Amino acid sequence: xxxxxxxxxxxxxxxxxxxxxxxxxxxxxxxxxxxxxxxxxxxxxxxxxxxxxxxxxxxxxxxxxxxxxxxxxxxxxxxxxxxxxxxxxxxxxxxxxxxxxxxxxxxxxxxxxxxxxxxxxxxxxxxxxxxxxxxxxxxxxxxxxxxxxxxxxxxxxxxxxxxxxxxxxxxxxxxxxxxxxxxxxxxxxxxxxxxxxxxxxxxxxxxxxxxxxxxxxxxxxxxxxxxxxxxxxxxxxxxxxxxxxxxxxxxxxxxxxxxxxxxxxxx
Amino acid sequence: xxxxxxxxxxxxxxxxxxxxxxxxxxxxxxxxxxxxxxxxxxxxxxxxxxxxxxxxxxxxxxxxxxxxxxxxxxxxxxxxxxxxxxxxxxxxxxxxxxxxxxxxxxxxxxxxxxxxxxxxxxxxxxxxxxxxxxxxxxxxxxxxxxxxxxxxxxxxxxxxxxxxxxxxxxxxxxxxxxxxxxxxxxxxxxxxxxxxxxxxxxxxxxxxxxxxxxxxxxxxxxxxxxxxxxxxxxxxxxxxxxxxxxxxxxxxxxxxxxxxxxxxxxxxxxxxxxxxxxxxxxxxxxxxxxxxxxxxxxxxxxxxxxxxxxxxxxxxxxxxxxxxxxxxxxxxxxxxxxxxxxxxxx
Ligand SMILES: Cc1cc2nc3c(=O)[nH]c(=O)nc-3n(C[C@H](O)[C@H](O)[C@H](O)COP(=O)(O)OP(=O)(O)OC[C@H]3O[C@@H](n4cnc5c(N)ncnc54)[C@H](O)[C@@H]3O)c2cc1C
Ligand SMILES: Nc1ncnc2c1ncn2[C@@H]1O[C@H](COP(=O)(O)O)[C@@H](O)[C@H]1O
Numbered sequence: 278x279x280x281x282x283x284x285x286x287x288x289x290x291x292x293x294x295x296x297x298x299x300x301x302x303x304x305x306x307x308x309x310x311x312x313x314x315x316x317x318x319x320x321x322x323x324x325x326x327x328x329x330x331x332x333x334x335x336x337x338x339x340x341x342x343x344x345x346x347x348x349x350x351x352x353x354x355x356x357x358x359x360x361x362x363x364x365x366x367x368x369x370x371x372x373x374x375x376x377x378x379x380x381x382x383x384x385x386x387x388x389x390x391x392x393x394x395x396x397x398x399x400x401x402x403x404x405x406x407x408x409x410x411x412x413x414x415x416x417x418x419x420x421x422x423x424x425x426x427x428x429x430x431x432x433x434x435x436x437x438x439x440x441x442x443x444x445x446x447x448x449x450x451x452x453x454x455x456x457x458x459x460x461x462x463x464x465x466x467x468x469x470x471x472x473x474x475x476x477x478x479x480x481x482x483x484x485x486x487x488x489x490x491x492x493x494x495x496x497x498x499x500x501x502x503x504x505x506x507x508x509x510x511x512x513x514x515x516x517x518x519x520x521x522x523x524x525x526x527x528x529x530x531x532x533x534x535x536x537x538x539x540x541x542x543x544x
Numbered sequence: 545x546x547x548x549x550x551x552x553x554x555x556x557x558x559x560x561x562x563x564x565x566x567x568x569x570x571x572x573x574x575x576x577x578x579x580x581x582x583x584x585x586x587x588x589x590x591x592x593x594x595x596x597x598x599x600x601x602x603x604x605x606x607x608x609x610x611x612x613x614x615x616x617x618x619x620x621x622x623x624x625x626x627x628x629x630x631x632x633x634x635x636x637x638x639x640x641x642x643x644x645x646x647x648x649x650x651x652x653x654x655x656x657x658x659x660x661x662x663x664x665x666x667x668x669x670x671x672x673x674x675x676x677x678x679x680x681x682x683x684x685x686x687x688x689x690x691x692x693x694x695x696x697x698x699x700x701x702x703x704x705x706x707x708x709x710x711x712x713x714x715x716x717x718x719x720x721x722x723x724x725x726x727x728x729x730x731x732x733x734x735x736x737x738x739x740x741x742x743x744x745x746x747x748x749x750x751x752x753x754x755x756x757x758x759x760x761x762x763x764x765x766x767x768x769x770x771x772x773x774x775x776x777x778x779x780x781x782x783x784x785x786x787x788x789x790x791x792x793x794x795x796x797x798x799x800x801x802x803x804x805x806x807x808x809x810x811x812x813x814x815x816x817x818x819x820x821x822x823x824x825x826x827x828x829x830x831x832x833x834x835x836x837x838x839x840x841x842x843x844x845x846x847x848x849x850x851x852x853x854x855x856x857x858x859x860x861x862x863x864x865x866x867x868x869x870x871x872x873x874x875x876x877x878x879x880x881x882x883x884x885x886x887x888x889x890x
Contacts, residue, residue, distance in 0.1 A: 294700050295834075297702070299699075299702050299703060306699065306702075317816075374676065375677065375679075376674070376676060376677070379667075380671075402815070405679070405697070405699075405700065405815075407663045407667075408663070408666070408667035408670070408679055409667075411635065411664055411668045411671070412668070414668065416671055419748070420636055420747055420748035421635060421668075422635075422749065423660070423664035424664065441660070441757065442659075443572050443577060443659050443661060444573060445572060445573065445754050445755060445757055446753075446755040447751055447754050448752040448755075449750065449751055449752065450750045450752050451749045452749075455748060455749075460816070461816045462809050504676070505674075505675055505709055505710050505711040506677070506678060506709045507707065507709075507710070508705045508706065508707055509706040509708050512703065513703065513704065514697060514701060514703070514841065519861065521859075521861040521863060522863050522864065524863060524864065524865045528867055528871050528875065529875060531865050532878075532879055533875075533879050535863065535865060535872075535876055536876050536880045536882075538847075538863065539876075539880060540880065542823060542824055542845060543766065543791055543793075543824055544791070544883065544884065544887070
């Protein structure tokens, strides 16, 4: 019997969207005033891993690629129940698109082998592609199930998940090693206790640079210059420029105006 | 080190406009997802500009009749993969067959719907092909050299980004309801090419059950009446239901009420819920947080009802009603019923 499941949770540190300021004139964003947090959906992935561990036993490693500050996010993950943390950080990794990110992450996963299950968030709030999970799975040549809304059952050999596609729900049994991406509906992430937070402060975070992956990876595939996609320009969403007509009058009059408007539009 | 890892190379290839524009035709339960027709619409425009063919790849079981329809909507060629092994979506099986096709036909552009199936499948294909993929595009154009300009929201919809891809095919997933489908032309000529299906026996996954959902389909709805934390208790959704019923629409919700268990998650509009584009979206007691706006800001007409004149929802609305939803909604329902009965008697 295996000693429980070996799980890897992919987490990304993201800016607190509410506090990022967007300069629409210049097409720039100012993150300086925004704090950094774990991508909210990755908290669902971590919580799913913790719940699985409570059932089957095992070990959770959180893995992230990002700037040195992303250590803070990993410490937060340790406080929330992860056992080990690895941060991939190197200027060579910087500016990677999803393909280069996924490649880099998959190399690190190789280095962490063997593993049973990789858990990702559904998507990130900044990149918002939902691509990194399935791309990592493809690079590793393992199966994946995306948009998991519920983990129905799990044991040492397989996991059973429920996910919704367009018109149907699918209950899928998947053996290990494999990968899932989870939605916010999978669970409610618990808050770390003060004691866990203090313990995590002192915890060691393993740092890997491009050199540490050189036995596995192709360097020509890291970072911005080796990413196949490039952001050429950013600007403000056009539809934000609607100008509302304020409906005036008594409540009765307002209701009548909106009702006749609706009658015209859809009745 | 496995040889697999040495094959990786993202070298920029010469831009040649000989490759076709390929569209993934998505079906679930034998029904073609309407985003497919929209992709064929945009695809035919791009193909015409590039002077190349529009092709479509279609996987499933017993779907050959539907393949002809893809031609009627604009495809010049349909690559048909018809096999019991492809009846239900399986990322590995689909990827295996599509990757082989792409290597053979070398398309210039490859479009996939940004549905859950599309967003689960496209990244696997892109990674296998070592090509770039742009998610959830809301517009596509060509630059003067014929390269694809992909436009998509980022940062939870706070900004729009233009993305270009240096590898081929240029892959993108495209949001539902933003592109226009061509009119169906019965008798339009094209070819259906039956491809040999590679059957992956063991993919590591097994479908234990498939349940057709009878839940509301917000993405398809023409009228959505959504409630937010302006509602005081779960039962008050009845107010919105009445209005929705009077208008032939469905009820939506902001996230907090879903999280509180007042209404099912299938009703949630926004970044972590559904992206919708109805003809009319009525936001009742919703403040208009960026994550909510992300899911509904492209609706044709937006009507917002809120007590607070400074609520950000008014910035994206076409019609703003400052007031108490508890007073206004019942009056609106009455008025609409009056209008309906008047029309009936005429
Ligand atoms: C990662 C992430 C994902 C998220 N995803 C989503 C998502 O998908 N969808 C989503 O909606 N949110 C999402 N959110 C949450 C979002 O940030 C907001 O918290 C949420 O949208 C606020 O909901 P609300 O407008 O109903 O509530 P509030 O912000 O509390 O607004 C309530 C409004 O009701 C008005 N009101 C009160 N009483 C009345 C009355 N009697 N009549 C009229 N008006 C009244 C008030 O003036 C106020 O404007 C997400 C957040 C995060 C961090
Ligand atoms: N830099 C990163 N480091 C670790 N995990 C990541 C990173 N980027 C994305 N992920 C994982 O991939 C998921 C999807 O991200 P995205 O493709 O950016 O929407 C996230 O929820 C994370 O689990």
